[in-house]
Amino acid sequence: MEVLDEMVIMISADYELFINCGGPSIKFMGKEYEDDSNRGGFSQFSSRSDKWAYSSTGVFTGKQETRYLAKSSGFLNVTGPEFYRTARLSPLSLKYYGLCLRKGSYKVKLYFAEIMFSDDQTFSSLGRRIFDVSIQGTLVLKDFNIMDEAKGAGIGIIREFDVSVEGSTLEIHLYWAGKGTTAIPERPVYGPLISAISVEANFDVSRGLSAGAIAGIVLASCVLLVLALATLRMRGYLGGKDLENNELRGLDLQIGHFTLRQIKAATSNFDPANKIGEGGFGPVYKGELSDGALIAVKQLSSKSKQGSREFVTEIGMISALLHPNLVRLYGCCIKGNQLLLIYEYMENNSLARALFGREEHKLHLDWPTRKKICLGIARGLAYLHEESRLKIVHRDIKATNVLLDKDLNAKISDFGLAKLDEEENTHISTRIAGTIGYMAPEYAMRGYLTDKADVYSFGVVALEIVSGKSNTSYRPKDEFVFLLDWAYVLQEQGNLLDLVDPSLGSSYSTEEATRMLNLALLCTNPSPTLRPSMSSVISMLDGKIAIQAPIIKRSETNPDARFRAFEKRFQDSQTHISSSSQDSRSHMRRGISMEDGPWIDSSICLPSKDDTRHHSSSSKLLKDLYDVNLSD
Structure with a gap:
């Protein structure tokens, strides 16, 4: 498959890309900006040309029906090209993908115009939209405010970047970190917004293979592709009923999705020698992907009563949390009632x-x-x-x-995993999850x-x-x-x-x-x-x-009543917790070793003293x- 990928890149004629984000197809400076007027919000969408795609994560709060496309109103005087009059927005994360691009350096231009606020003295002028932008995983714009940069609403601005495409895909990621206003001029108005995207090659596109050579490579690649697909089908990689893929269709681009075969290959079929820990959510294995990247695979014991789509939605929201001091969640794999989470690997353990x-x-x-x-x-x-x-x-x-x-x-x-471990699809937990010796007394004893x-x-x-x-x-x-x-x-x-x-x-x-x-x-x-x-x-x-x-x-x-009360609270709950936690008090008294792996866990879940009271x-x-x- 890697050989096929290389051949696709070699014969690809895609060295430029133009998208009118949130608007119809238009021409500007001799280039046609493709239509991006799909009204889908929390979804993913591939263009008709198959040259690009986008994925959007998150749901706007406070409104049942929300627009994911923006269009300038009559009172706002928009300057610049026509594509500044429309835009696509997202409540949390918006990704655009350029597909099947040649390897090389590209000039990426991002076009912005704030068309949902005004620059007069009305209430609408008080709005502030702030978001971040990353290209190929590198942060290029932080706390970006369109109105501040453009010096007003309805004014188009361009941000240019030179980026390198090493494979065949270009990723442009716009995401909201919770800054700015959320209810001006109405609720909800926030999240990233973009008007248009252009991608043009910095290299000489005239140089390449002859027409005959390209025809030969195309023919050979088609034959290889047919043979590869036939081999994969015979080995069981393709075909058959796959409930999980049907259930997850349309969500793939919101979070990295790994197949079970990939994970088994990376972990040598979950070889015990690759097991690096055991946590409250399940065992953790070290793995190595085909490209040599090291990963940590957390095997959750079982999936909650939420459906796979809800699971991927919440995992996708967690994976959107990017910070140097948080372990990066790469993606997930769902098979039956099991959920595997794939994290970056930490070399020095815990x-x-x-x-x-x-x-x-x-x-x-x-x-x-x-x-x-x-x-x-x-x-x-x-x-x-x-x-x-x-x-x-x-x-x-x-x-x-x-x-x-x-x-x-x-x-x-x-x-974020405590939410995924809930027994019911609810926003309220009646269990107290934590570890003896680390839980705050008001949480351990009163559930606050x-x-x-x-x-x-x-x-x-x-x-x-x-x-x-x-x-x-x-x-x-x-x-x-x-x-x-x-x-x-x-x-x-x-x-x-x-x-x-x-x-x-x-x-x-x-x-x-x-x-x-x-x-x-x-x-x-x-x-x-x-x-x-x-x-x-x-x-x-x-x-x-x-x-x-x-x-x-x-x-x-x-001695400190908090500790004694907590110890008594733990004793009183013994009849309600799992057998694996029944000896936690004795562990607490004599001390236990939790240090051999980064995921070894002494967490417990203590049911509330009065579940009825807690529900109310x-x-x-x-x-x-x-x-x-x-x-x-």
């Missing part, structure tokens, strides 16, 4: 294994690296909580869910879930990073339940720096260590309202904001995992 794994797995993390890791986790959480359109509460931040790449940059994994639960978990992980000890395994004395409990005692005694990992010796900054330890205690404040936001945490780590750590008094006769009041207690906070 933070847990690096800090307190077996000796042969431990990494020597110097102080600057530990600070960098702590900052990376904070930035990833700040993105999930405050910067992305999907306001995601992770619910299970811990050292095993923080992975390290080859440069020891921290990346958060498993974000906000982003401050992640802040608490971050504080515990920060404490582990400084001390090099596991919060659930390290117990200097029997009366201390967790490492955090011991930290409160040392703070009260004025010996907080005794927590610093002895392996660092004197090679660390006492000022920075004190700041990080005080921040850890601040983040683990018993009161969620007194915990800082993750954006404030970043400023505190950078020394831009002073830290006033709370003084938590711990009674000698009645959970809207107040638990926020939707995908709580979209769209502020004007």
